[in-house]
Each structure stands twice: as C-alpha cells, then as structure tokens.
Amino acid sequence: MNAAGAVGPAAVAAQVAAVVAGAPLLAGLMRQVRARLEGRAGPGIAQPWRDLRKLMRKEPITPVGTGPAFRTAPLLLVASTAVVAALMPLASTATPAGVRSDLILVVALLALGTVALALAGLDTGTAFGGMGASREMTVAALVEPTILLAVFALSIPAGSTNLAAIVSGGIHDSARLASPAGLLATAALAVAVLAETGRLPVDNPATHLELTMVHEAMVLEYAGPDLALVELGAHMRLTVLLGLLASLAAPWGIATTASAAAVALGLVLFAVKVALLGAALAAAEVFWAKLRLFRIPELLAGSFLLALLAVTASYFLTGE
C-alpha cells in the first residue's frame, strides 16, 4: 500500500520532469525532421537545449518602463504549463492529481499562460508587442472554445469532464475512439493545437519577418533568462498539447493502476507517441504554407464546427 501510494506522486513528478526535459528535445526533433526533409543537415535535436543554456547564462535585461506583467509572464507561462503537465493523464490516470484534472481547469490554465504573455506584450508599449498580443488574442478567442468543445464531446461518453476518467474510459472501451464523435473531436483538437502552439499554417515559428509574426511578435522584447523561460514555456505547451491529443486519441499504454512498471511503460509510450506526433506534424508542415492572417479565422471556425459536430454526434449517434 505504501509502495503503491508513493507511485502516484512519483508518476506526477515523472510527468512534469518528462515534459520539462523533453519539450526542448521535441522542438529539436521537429526542426531536425523539417531540415532533413528540406535537404538541409540541421543542427541536431539537442540544439534547443543548447540555446536555452546559452540564454540562461546571459544577464537579465528588461526594457525601461515595463511592469510586473512583463516580468512575471515567463514564470507564469512555465508554471501554468507545468501544472497542466502534472494534472493531465499523460503517463498515468491513477495519480493524486488525476482527480483534479478537470477539462475546464486544464483549458483555463493554458489560457492563463496565453493571457500572461499577451499582457506582457502590451506592457512593453511597443507597436510589435501590441500587434502580436492583438493577433494572439484573436487566435486564442477562436481556439479555446474549440478545445473545450472537442474535449467536451469526448467527455460525454465518459459522463465526466475529468480528463483521467475520459482517458481511462477510452482505454477500456476503444470503440469510443473510432466513433464519429471521437474522430471529429480529434480532428478539431488537432487544428486547435496547431493554432494554440503557433505552428504552420497559422503562424510560422521559423520566420524572422517581424511584421508577420503572431506569437514571436509578443515576446520580441524578452532577452536572456526570461527569453529562455518563454521559449521553454512554448516548447512545453507544444508537448502537453500534443500529449493531450495523444492521450485522447490513442490512450493505449497509459497506466491505469498505480504500479511502477505500468507508469514507466506509460512514460516511455508517452514519449514515443509525442515524438511520432511531432515528427508527423513537422513533416506535414513542410508541405504547408502560412495562411493569410484573415483566413485563419475561417480555418479555426471550421475546426470549431467540427467540434460542434462532434458534440452533436455524441448525443445523437450514441443515443446517450
């Protein structure tokens, strides 16, 4: 009992550690996949970690006239994402945090990070900060409802908005995942994840053109350790959102019991699933181009519609 009692908290810690340590590697992997597909050598998957190390060693600089919003945003972003990593059933559903992993709480925590950065962008008082914040909020306002609605569609068969309950329901009743509602919700969620993490075709994470940026424009004023935190936070968000997608669409392997071996297996499978998803996303991005800014709402409205259909389908087709 004691051993089993210790596995739960250990699983939570392992999830957070895996996300923090693995997120830059995931970003590196995605860049490497893209580079290889474009015929470039690429810097290797550890490059984001090397970048973070370099930034961490620099002296912290904040622009004149910025206030607490600017200074606290990087910490808030990383902290809120770390809490999401702890709450979500990424490797195990049987964790002490699992009972609190409410869907609405998770989406709210993700939104908290977005809002913190947008406020920081506004706090700098520069045209780019304001421009980026305005664009990011436009995208966020369209994305958050989609995420909510998509996961809500998946929660209907489980009868709970608790993510752990939804995921363990999926493990025990795989038919749910292949149901029209499950597929529609997964598709909607996938588009929302692209927008939320600033990937193509919504935002171009590799651009140097400041006028086209969405996410990067908000954080232009950050430097040194603060920039390292912002970058780490962005990598972690990508990891947890891909993890959420993987847990909901392909929950197999996630530990449902508090056994150390199952949690270890769950962690390994989590890493493999996220790496595969990331590589697939990076490969797909090679074939995509960035949409015109005013077309992004059309794309996101489409994904919202898919989520709405998923909810409708889960009511009508399952007859629950």
Add this chain to the structure above:
Amino acid sequence: MTATLTARTVVDADLAQLPGRAAELLLDGHRLALVAAHHDGPGAPGGRAVRVVYLFVSGPPDTRTELHVRLDADAPELPTLARLSFPGGRFEREMRDLYGIVPLDHPLPHRLVRHFHWPRGWYPMAPDAGPPPPFAESEGPYPFLEVEGDGVYEIPVGPVHAGLIEPGHFRFSVVGETIIKLKARLWFVHKGVEKLFEGRTPERGLPLAERVSGDTAVGHALAYCLAVEEAAGLGVSDDARRARALLLELERLHNHVADLGALCNDVGHGILNAQTQRVREHLLRLNQEVTGHRLLRGGVVLGGSELLCVPTAARLRAVGDDIRSIVTLALGHTTVRDRFTGTARLRPEAARDLGCLGYAARASGLPGDARISHPAYDDYGAALTVPVHTTGDVLARFLVRAEETDVSLALAEHLADGLSAGRAVARPPRSGLAEPGSGVGIVEGWRGTITTRVETGPEGTLRRVKIADPSFFNWPALPVALADTIVPDFPLANKSFNLSYAGNDL
C-alpha cells in the same frame, strides 16, 4: 566590326524654355531617364556655372535627347518639372539635397536624401565640400505625417531589421491590420559613390561601378563601360558585346531564382526556398567558373569582356528544368497561390505615372525593356521575348520573374553558342582619353533599366558619373501598392519588389 555608337541629341535649353521642352519630349513618348548636375569651372565652355543635364530616352528606335541648362553658380535655382514627371521631381529633390540647387515651386519640397542630422548648408557634391564634417547644427526635425482618426496606430519598423537586409525605416499607419499609409524613409547608406568617381581614371572607376549594388555587378559595370566607351569613342567587338549580353542574363538568372525562392519562404513554404537556394548555388558556382567571381565581377571590362569559360547548354538546361519544377510546385500550392494573388496591387496607371521600371513595371502591364528599346547588342535572335502581366500583384511579379528566367536561359544558351573563352578587348583602353567627352550607357539589369551618364575631363579622368538605378524609380511604387494591404503581407510585397537600398542611395 565595331558597334555603331548611338547618336545623342544635345540641346542647350534656356531656363525659361525648360518646362516646355521637357513637356514636348514627354508627350512624344520619352521618359526622363536621368538628371545630373555638374559644377562647371571658369575654364568650361560657357564659364563658371552649375549645369544640369536632363536625359530623355525613348525606343525603339533608340532615341536619346539631352537638355542642358546653365544655372547661376552661387545661387542655383531652376523651374520644377515635378508636375510633368514624378521621377523628375525626385531627381530635383536629390539635387537640392546634394548640390543645393533649389527647384522653384516644387509641389513636394521635402528632403529626400538629407537625414535630419546632416549639417546645415553642407552639400556633399559641391566642389569645395571636403570630407564630411561632424554632425553639427542639424537641418531640424523631419516628422512623419501623422494619420489621425479612431483606432489609427503607428508601427515603426527598422532601420535595423531582424533579417540580413539593408537599412530602411518604414512607418505604417494602420487600422486593425489594414495599412492606411506607409512611409518608407531610406537614404541610411549614403556612401558618396558619385563623388568617389570624380578624378579617377576610367579603369579605376570600373571596380566602383561594379560595387554600386552588390547584386547588380554586371548591370552597373556594363552601363558604366558603355558610357565611358561612348565618351572616349571606343569601339567594342561583336564577340565582346555577345559575352556582355551573356553575363547580363547570368546575373538576371541568379537573382530571379533567389527571389522566386524568397517569395515562397515569405509565405512559410520553406522547402521551395531550400530548393531554389540549391539551384542558386549551382548558378553562383557557374558564375565563378565563367568570370572567376560568384557575383560575376570582372567579366565586363572597359572596351570588352573577359570570360574564363562558356557555360554549356546541358548545364543551363538542367538548371531550367529545376526552376520550372519549383515554379510549378509553387503555383500549384493553393495557400501559396492564395497569398500571392491580389496582394499589393500596383495599377498600370500608377506604375506609368511613377515611372516604374523592370519586372515591377512589366507585372503592371508596362512592357519596357532596354534590351529592345536601347539595345547594346542586337543578335538576341528569337529567344528574346518580354513577358508582361497586367494584374500588378505579387503573383504577377512572381510570374514575370519565372517567365524571365526561362527567357534568360534560352538567351544564355543562344549567346553562349558561338562564344569562346578569353579576353576580347577591341582596343586596349588608352590611359589618357584625349578630349573631354560625355557618354550614356543604358542597360536592362535584372532589376530594371540602369542609366549611367559619364563626363570625362581633359586628362581623361572622370569628371562626373551619374548613376540612375531602377530602384530610384521603383521605391515610390511600394507604398502605393501597399494601400489597403494588411500588415502581415508587407514582407511578401516588399520582397516581390526587392528594391536595392544601396543602388538607390549612392
């Protein structure tokens, strides 16, 4: 056989007659290619004066008419031509900033070249200007026009940018994401190139001409050489002129290919950029083999040309196949095509009024091309066609470039056939050109028509070299095309024009 030198009509005009004569020439289908000011010393025919030369050109047939007016050397003033010709108004502003020549009754009398920290009363092109003095009593502030209204905000960008590009400051007045007004402030890179030419021998002027704009080494070197050769009465052999035409096409190729890829990259489709970079590298290595320099420096020499080798048809065809498949992929991609279509439209009337040149003009329905209107070489064969599109958007500028690369490859193949490596200089350029003279070189560089006018002094040295890069004519088109475009499309629109900062600001 030597080339027949193009006749230039030189008319000494009265100051009062100037606007009338200019209006006649413009109505007659000429365009104002260049305006250059000169300080004539007491020994010059006509005595001490500030002499301004207006060069009007049209073609075909190749017609070049110069109006010369003489101004008071101590208080130079002239009637403005800004109402007749938009480029004329800009040349006048440039002269006022560099020479202190006052255009009377100019409708847009703002400073052009002079930044606010330039010392008051110091004119760099004056004969007694000397080295630049330290920044002193400034000309005073030069505020941007403020657009007022509900929700209008300003985005200042540059002059230092995030990428490796030249310096320029852009001030956007924006509502939401829509650009209401864009003001581009350039002239951060004034190097005094025209002043540096003064007093050099023509041979020592050539390296300077090659470096006016790094990506246009052949275009500027050729325009300079044509002008000096005309001034000195130097004939150039057919082979040398053929080799020069080939070099010009090789320059067009590597620049257009880079732009095609950069346009794809700016809409986030990086893989096509990676592929065009590969093709461009092939072309640059070919350049290295042909001239010994990746950017084709050293190929055009005074009185002739120098080729280390001649590109083979097989290599040119392989490059052509690569470029065509890249272009097909880009145009077949729905998002890329959607981003290009309708973005930053430059209407044909606007392009004509502004005096646009090169692919920017040809994408807006103006078929001007100096290879046809002012040919420096006449055996282009059937391969020379001028692609023209009329929509004036980014797509049109992309398509014009894509089609021009095809034409250039065909031309390069045609020109290379029958050329052999080696130095082809008809007569060794004399170190001292006997008499003072003047000459004009007009060349269709990859970016557009380059006009260079040269005056040589009694010892054969360069007395005055005036260079008009197509960017000088095309820069004002960018803000016009951007009206009602959204801010995130600006980099794409800017790249589709791809204007030179260095060539604009000598």
